[in-house]
Amino acid sequence: MRCISVIVLALGAQALKQESLSADPAFKLAAESVSELNEKAQEISQEKETFDTGENWQFGMAAEELMTRMAVMPDLQPSDFKEKSSRSMWRTSAHQFGYYGAVALFGVLIAAIYSNRGIWQSIAVAAYVICLTLMSVSIRNVYVNFSFNYPQWLVVSHQFFTAVTGMCILKAREATGGKKIEFPTAATMMQGLGPVAGLFAFSLGLSNLGLLYANTHFYEMMNTTQIFAVVGISIILGRPFNMRFTLPITMCTLGLAAVAFGEMKFNLLGAVFVVGGVIVRAAKVQLQSMLMAPNQMTQQFDAVELMTWTGVLAFIIMLVWSMFSEGSAPWEDILDLGVLLAVGATCVCAVVLNFCALSVMKDLGPVAQQLVSQMKGVLACIGGWAAFQETITMQQMLGYAIVIFGIVWYNHTDLQIRTQLREDAAKALQKERGEA
Numbered sequence: 001m002r003c004i005s006v007i008v009l010a011l012g013a014q015a016l017k018q019e020s021l022s023a024d025p026a027f028k029l030a031a032e033s034v035s036e037l038n039e040k041a042q043e044i045s046q047e048k049e050t051f052d053t054g055e056n057w058q059f060g061m062a063a064e065e066l067m068t069r070m071a072v073m074p075d076l077q078p079s080d081f082k083e084k085s086s087r088s089m090w091r092t093s094a095h096q097f098g099y100y101g102a103v104a105l106f107g108v109l110i111a112a113i114y115s116n117r118g119i120w121q122s123i124a125v126a127a128y129v130i131c132l133t134l135m136s137v138s139i140r141n142v143y144v145n146f147s148f149n150y151p152q153w154l155v156v157s158h159q160f161f162t163a164v165t166g167m168c169i170l171k172a173r174e175a176t177g178g179k180k181i182e183f184p185t186a187a188t189m190m191q192g193l194g195p196v197a198g199l200f201a202f203s204l205g206l207s208n209l210g211l212l213y214a215n216t217h218f219y220e221m222m223n224t225t226q227i228f229a230v231v232g233i234s235i236i237l238g239r240p241f242n243m244r245f246t247l248p249i250t251m252c253t254l255g256l257a258a259v260a261f262g263e264m265k266f267n268l269l270g271a272v273f274v275v276g277g278v279i280v281r282a283a284k285v286q287l288q289s290m291l292m293a294p295n296q297m298t299q300q301f302d303a304v305e306l307m308t309w310t311g312v313l314a315f316i317i318m319l320v321w322s323m324f325s326e327g328s329a330p331w332e333d334i335l336d337l338g339v340l341l342a343v344g345a346t347c348v349c350a351v352v353l354n355f356c357a358l359s360v361m362k363d364l365g366p367v368a369q370q371l372v373s374q375m376k377g378v379l380a381c382i383g384g385w386a387a388f389q390e391t392i393t394m395q396q397m398l399g400y401a402i403v404i405f406g407i408v409w410y411n412h413t414d415l416q417i418r419t420q421l422r423e424d425a426a427k428a429l430q431k432e433r434g435e436a
Helices: 002-015 034-045 063-071 093-113 119-146 151-175 186-213 216-223 226-236 243-260 268-292 303-325 329-333 337-364 366-373 376-388 394-435
Strands: none
Touching: 093 119, 093 376, 093 394, 119 337, 119 366, 119 376, 151 303, 151 337, 186 216, 186 268, 186 303, 216 243, 216 268, 226 243, 226 268, 226 366, 243 366, 243 394, 268 303, 268 337, 268 366, 303 337, 337 366, 366 394, 376 394
């Protein structure tokens, strides 16, 4: 298994160096105009097969697909980077206000959907979805406007600041009389935290290879099965799953498939990598959930503790990966003030995103957390429409409407089940006391 992981990571790093990605620091996507991109696409399409028909082409690859591979973040899909607006529009205050304002308003709507969970949990859900949406914007800014083409180093910085922030929170909590810092044991490192960090890096390699060998529509269609993969891994691990969730989960999956539907080109090797990435991410999610659940692993952590320790391990793994694939160049380029601020913005999003993701997972469960993350596409569509008058297609409206309905249905069903369990437990306790 270790050999396979090393091979996939090596291939994933190599995938980032392919001509279609152009990880060369001298490459500047910001300098390429739409007409130049179209000309390059036409030239390359005569020499090799291309997989999309969008306007933003670069080296035979649609810009959104290139961005997804450079994002080195499996939670982001190529559709999250679709954007017809020009860079000059993004620099206009009115457009920025329109985009971020629309995202914030929809975030309030998301919080309202989960308001019956409590104020802090509804805020965590809204912050999670908003940061997941803004992550694509901040990553695009780093690559397009500043040509900082070092995806692994970007993840290194995210994990570093996540671990540092988590350690500060844990230390402050302990100093104010709260829970003492629980350090992981060797057994937990080997059986829980280590595998989570390894699966995180493993999924990055598989995602890169999946996007290299499979076309965008096939990649996104296969990734709609992520929710069912989480359920499947849960059943394999012997964790409980209520069959009443099957219908709302199926509805969400069908809605996502409707949004992602397009011309798919099957490639066996690409399918293997994409499916492998889906399974690995599902396994990572379930392991994280087990580490926060009682009587599942050798230790139980809260969301802050788990994110802190996995952040430390992921930082070490990604640092080694970055040193081998990117060298010292990112350490030199980060000295530029503009680049530093742009990367810093992605770090802020990543830190909030990481902690909110585990908080949502702990309180709602791993399946519900996967469902919540799908609303990022809705935010991206609404933000683009409000700020840049981008068209929302009928396919997107129907698909995302189904997704939102499925999420609300799942949340309502989950609350019903939890209420019933509490009532049953209270009756059992009352009966026990009556017999005594």
